[in-house]
Amino acid sequence: MMGGMTKIFDWPPLWLALFLAVAWGISALLPMPVFGRFGDVLGGALVLLGFGLMGLAAGEMLRARTTVVPRRQARQLVTSGLFRLSRNPIYLGDSLILLGACLWLDTAPALLLVPLFIWVINTRFITGEEAHLRQAFGTEYENYCAAVRRWV
Secondary structure, eight states: OHHHHHHHHOOHHHHHHHHHHHHHHHHHHSOBOOSHHHHHHHHHHHHHHHHHHHHHHHHHHHHTTOOOSTTSOOSSOOOSGGGGTOSOHHHHHHHHHHHHHHHHTTBGGGGGHHHHHHHHHIIIIIHHHHHHHHHHHHHHHHHHHHHSOSOO
């Protein structure tokens, strides 16, 4: 029972929410206003860009009739749209949302959360997803990896 329950909560949007909550907590506990209006504008733009990337990538996956849910078996290898530029545009969008939130919250110490978030996503999700895709699509996936970077 516990293993199944753990997988329910081990989902990228929940990790993003956790990191956003920590960033907000840091901004409340250690206010260091350094970004000002610039941080508001750039942060807001990065959050919008992040949601845009996520939406466009999810749309591309739905058009290919494959899952957007991590750890589920992909039916198709999606290499079109944003996937021509990044193998993980949804995770890239998540990272941009976190970065934008840190800038908008005007909390420089929280910026350290961004590389930690990327590490969590790499180790908890991307590594396993890549293994599944490699097994399912073989040489086609290997060629795709050779042509397209993991993040950008």
